[in-house]
Amino acid sequence: MRKTELSGLFNRVEGDWKIxxxxxxxxxxxxxxxxxxxxxxxxxxxxxxxxxxxxxxREPSIGGR
Structure with a gap:
């Protein structure tokens, strides 16, 4: 891998990480x-x-009031 490709990849990863x-x-x-x-x-x-x-x-009625 060339240095420019590597830095491009790094920049892309860094950009993704910011997101x-x-x-x-x-x-x-x-x-x-x-x-x-x-x-x-x-x-x-x-x-x-x-x-x-x-x-x-307390009370058998349904509703419990």
Whole structure:
């Protein structure tokens, strides 16, 4: 490989990295956010289930008011 080809390849990789780099960071941030959301959703589901069970224990009517 000639030096010009090598530097061209390097420039192309560097250019691609400028595009990919920030996106990777964004992806990892999104992944962390999604994981937090999942835990929050599981927590909410658990709380809802507890409240529903507690309500159904108090009164037999459906609706739990």
């Amino acid at each position: 990919i780099g920030p996106n990777l960071e964004q992806l990892s941030v999104n992944w962390r956010f999604l994981r937090l959301q999942k835990e929050r959703v599981i927590g909410l589901g658990f709380l809802t289930m507890l409240l529903f069970l507690e309500g159904s224990r």
